[in-house]
Amino acid sequence: MASTENITLELKAMNQRFSALAKAAPQTMVAYRSLMMEASKPGLLPAKLKELVAVAIAVHQGCGDCILFHVANAASHGASREELAEVLAVSIEMGGGPSTVYAGRALEAFDALAGKA
Numbered sequence: 001m002a003s004t005e006n007i008t009l010e011l012k013a014m015n016q017r018f019s020a021l022a023k024a025a026p027q028t029m030v031a032y033r034s035l036m037m038e039a040s041k042p043g044l045l046p047a048k049l050k051e052l053v054a055v056a057i058a059v060h061q062g063c064g065d066c067i068l069f070h071v072a073n074a075a076s077h078g079a080s081r082e083e084l085a086e087v088l089a090v091s092i093e094m095g096g097g098p099s100t101v102y103a104g105r106a107l108e109a110f111d112a113l114a115g116k117a
Helices: 004-024 026-040 047-061 064-076 081-113
Strands: none
Touching: 004 026, 004 064, 004 081, 026 047, 047 064, 047 081, 064 081
């Protein structure tokens, strides 16, 4: 199991890569960040649910950084471990074996960020 320190360092490294890319391609990244903000803001669906959906998609796609980013966001919007587990079950249903590997990573990240690691 990953430690809280490792998960925190991974999240920091991901943010640094995002920042470096923003400096290298500012117009693209400003537009992308605007899209992210618009898509994830509360509307008919609360931000927590949108972030949980993003986790499920990230797990299905096998994007480790995306999993970490959206797990952290879901937790910051009040998602519980149990809610995450339900979303991960749907992702596994849709993605099969590979999704089980990434779902485990998502749960591990949540636990580390919640101080359960």
